[in-house]
Amino acid sequence: MRAVTITDEILSVQDRATPLPESGCVLVAVAGAGLNGADIMQRRGLYPAPPGWPVDVPGLEFAGTIEALGPDVEGFRVGDRVMGIVGGGAQASHVTTDATTLLRVPDSLDLVVAGGFPEAFTTAFDAIVNQGFLLPGERLLVTGAAGGVGTAAIQIGRLLGADVTASVRDLSRRDELVALGANRVVNPDDVKDAGPYDVVVELVGAASLTNGVLAALNEFARVVVIGVGGGTKAEVNLLGMMAGRITLTGSTLRARSREEKAGIAAAMKQVLLPALAEGTLSVPVLARYSLDTVNEAYERFSAGSKLGKIILEV
Amino acid sequence: MRAVTITDEILSVQDRATPLPESGCVLVAVAGAGLNGADIMQRRGLYPAPPGWPVDVPGLEFAGTIEALGPDVEGFRVGDRVMGIVGGGAQASHVTTDATTLLRVPDSLDLVVAGGFPEAFTTAFDAIVNQGFLLPGERLLVTGAAGGVGTAAIQIGRLLGADVTASVRDLSRRDELVALGANRVVNPDDVKDAGPYDVVVELVGAASLTNGVLAALNEFARVVVIGVGGGTKAEVNLLGMMAGRITLTGSTLRARSREEKAGIAAAMKQVLLPALAEGTLSVPVLARYSLDTVNEAYERFSAGSKLGKIILEV
Numbered sequence: 001m002r003a004v005t006i007t008d009e010i011l012s013v014q015d016r017a018t019p020l021p022e023s024g025c026v027l028v029a030v031a032g033a034g035l036n037g038a039d040i041m042q043r044r045g046l047y048p049a050p051p052g053w054p055v056d057v058p059g060l061e062f063a064g065t066i067e068a069l070g071p072d073v074e075g076f077r078v079g080d081r082v083m084g085i086v087g088g089g090a091q092a093s094h095v096t097t098d099a100t101t102l103l104r105v106p107d108s109l110d111l112v113v114a115g116g117f118p119e120a121f122t123t124a125f126d127a128i129v130n131q132g133f134l135l136p137g138e139r140l141l142v143t144g145a146a147g148g149v150g151t152a153a154i155q156i157g158r159l160l161g162a163d164v165t166a167s168v169r170d171l172s173r174r175d176e177l178v179a180l181g182a183n184r185v186v187n188p189d190d191v192k193d194a195g196p197y198d199v200v201v202e203l204v205g206a207a208s209l210t211n212g213v214l215a216a217l218n219e220f221a222r223v224v225v226i227g228v229g230g231g232t233k234a235e236v237n238l239l240g241m242m243a244g245r246i247t248l249t250g251s252t253l254r255a256r257s258r259e260e261k262a263g264i265a266a267a268m269k270q271v272l273l274p275a276l277a278e279g280t281l282s283v284p285v286l287a288r289y290s291l292d293t294v295n296e297a298y299e300r301f302s303a304g305s306k307l308g309k310i311i312l313e314v
Numbered sequence: 315m316r317a318v319t320i321t322d323e324i325l326s327v328q329d330r331a332t333p334l335p336e337s338g339c340v341l342v343a344v345a346g347a348g349l350n351g352a353d354i355m356q357r358r359g360l361y362p363a364p365p366g367w368p369v370d371v372p373g374l375e376f377a378g379t380i381e382a383l384g385p386d387v388e389g390f391r392v393g394d395r396v397m398g399i400v401g402g403g404a405q406a407s408h409v410t411t412d413a414t415t416l417l418r419v420p421d422s423l424d425l426v427v428a429g430g431f432p433e434a435f436t437t438a439f440d441a442i443v444n445q446g447f448l449l450p451g452e453r454l455l456v457t458g459a460a461g462g463v464g465t466a467a468i469q470i471g472r473l474l475g476a477d478v479t480a481s482v483r484d485l486s487r488r489d490e491l492v493a494l495g496a497n498r499v500v501n502p503d504d505v506k507d508a509g510p511y512d513v514v515v516e517l518v519g520a521a522s523l524t525n526g527v528l529a530a531l532n533e534f535a536r537v538v539v540i541g542v543g544g545g546t547k548a549e550v551n552l553l554g555m556m557a558g559r560i561t562l563t564g565s566t567l568r569a570r571s572r573e574e575k576a577g578i579a580a581a582m583k584q585v586l587l588p589a590l591a592e593g594t595l596s597v598p599v600l601a602r603y604s605l606d607t608v609n610e611a612y613e614r615f616s617a618g619s620k621l622g623k624i625i626l627e628v
Contacts, residue, residue, distance in 0.1 A: 205552055206552060209552075225552050225555060225556060226556065228552045228553055228556070231552075232551055232552045232553040232554075233549050233550070233551055233552070234549070234550055234552055235547055235548070235549050235550075236547070236548055236549075236550055236562070237546055237547055238519055238520060238523075238539050238542045238545075238546045238547070238548055238564055239542055239546040240546075241539060241562070241563065241564040242539060242540065242542070242564035242565055242566050243566065245563070245564070245565045245566075246563065246564065247561060247562070247563040248550070248555070248561070248562045248563070249555065249559070249560065249561040249562070250552055250555040250556035250559070250560065251556055251559045252556050252557065252559075
């Protein structure tokens with residue numbers, strides 16, 4: 001198989017042995033694999049793969065076709081169109097993964113585009129549902145809303161019946177974000193005035209929290225931190241948290257157990273896949289790159305100012 | 315009735331009309347009413363009573379005997395021994411409150427001593443169970459453990475099968491805290507070495523969080539802030555919270571709705587009252603004061619360095 005490979009922070013495409021699927025696993029011929037911020041960090045040596053995953057092949061998400069089944073796989077057949085998240089190794093022609101963590105790709109969705117669905121939507125779904133406990137009619141704030149997770153969070157919030165406020169630095173994105181489901185799009189400086197919020201998907205980090213978010217919360221608000229590009233050290237007012245009964249939490253998806261990923265996939269299958277099949281949810285795509293132009297893809301991602309996913313097409 | 319009354323930060327005992335119980339409420343002849351930090355703050359004008367409660371009569375907890383029933387009260391009779399929390403007004407010869415928030419006082423418990431049970435145990439129970447989701451076998455840290463809520467939290471943690479670490483500045487309290495159920499008693503400087511913890515009942519605040527607690531957490535730890543005497547502004551490392559999937563939350567009990575207080579009381583009735591009746595849970599009492607010596611009681615409370623409740627005996 002061919003695999004994007006990191007050697008001393010340099011990306012190349014190398015040939016290596018195609019793995020055989022172990023018990024409960026499948027071998028997937030990858031059609032598309034989305035880029036994520038974690039890949040950029042991993043290339044810089046800042047975010048090593050968790051134990052059990054390839055150390056030098058980046059890629060947290062993929063969509064493709066099942067090429068072989070390991071022993072004891074139930075519910076899937078060779079040729080099935082599937083997508084999923086992995087701890088690494090997705091930016092390759094082939095990837096093996098546990099079948100319980102897979103989602104089926106709706107017939108209506110392009111298989112390459114589907115490679116940009118799993119990571120952002122799983123991250124946003126887990127933050128909003130499993131950590132944020134969003135209820136219909138509640139007010140959801142998504143900061144740093146123009147990225148992959150942000151646009152997924154806007155769509156999921158709208159799908160679940162929330163009133164969605166999207167915060168972005170570049171207000172020229174307004175129309176696109178409204179089209180995805182945002183009830184309003186605000187500049188970070190106006191986050192406080194557009195509040196209060198019940199659930200916050202915090203994709204920026206410390207600067208965002210202290211410059212408005214923490215002062216714009218409803219009682220019982222849940223603030224879920226899943227991005228810290230805007231700083232990691234935040235000063236919180238404990239008395240304010242107590243008075244408002246605020247919950248501040250954070251997580252990453254990558255290092256989670258197979259069982260937990262399977263649990264999230266099962267919930268997404270029920271809640272998100274019908275909407276994805278109908279087109280209520282969509283994967284905004286900024287650009288596709290072939291494996292051979294992986295360096296250009298990473299450069300484009302790092303340049304920022306993007307709305308939509310960058311996807312490697314295999 | 316006679317009531318402790320705050321006038322321009324001065325305490326006195328004054329006569330006022332005994333209230334009639336409204337629908338669903340009872341009139342209780344108070345036998346004992348515990349002191350709490352909130353009373354001290356309220357006297358200083360820093361913590362006004364929430365709407366619907368007496369503005370000038372302190373007291374968040376009581377035990378006594380039902381003297382009269384309002385309309386539509388079910389399950390209680392005149393003469394029943396009861397205890398409960400209120401938004402204010404408990405430091406008086408009589409108090410009216412909603413019957414659904416009452417707990418019965420076990421026959422084995424002195425009625426005056428019972429007046430020091432509800433506030434601390436309800437606060438600790440809510441923090442540990444409803445916010446901390448403590449499971450048997452998990453490791454519980456209680457900071458500032460020598461006070462009323464701290465000693466309640468130690469006992470509840472032990473009752474629920476946790477391994478309990480108590481942090482106190484004055485290690486001469488060690489034997490008393492071990493007798494209440496602490497597996498170990500440490501100085502705040504040694505909190506980190508005795509970790510990691512799954513649930514933290516944080517009774518000190520910012521200084522405690524940043525000087526050890528936040529660096530001594532297990533994955534999925536839940537930190538519940540319910541005291542901030544050691545500072546209200548805490549710097550948290552968001553990346554650490556994400557990596558450890560930490561939850562930081564806080565609350566106060568006083569302003570909660572009748573419905574929520576009734577819900578907590580129902581859970582405490584099931585989980586705590588049998589243990590209180592058997593003596594597995596106890597209310598450590600430092601001193602009792604008559605209503606007429608209320609100023610001495612407040613001075614003793616404010617002097618600190620205490621283990622056990624100060625209770626006004628009516």
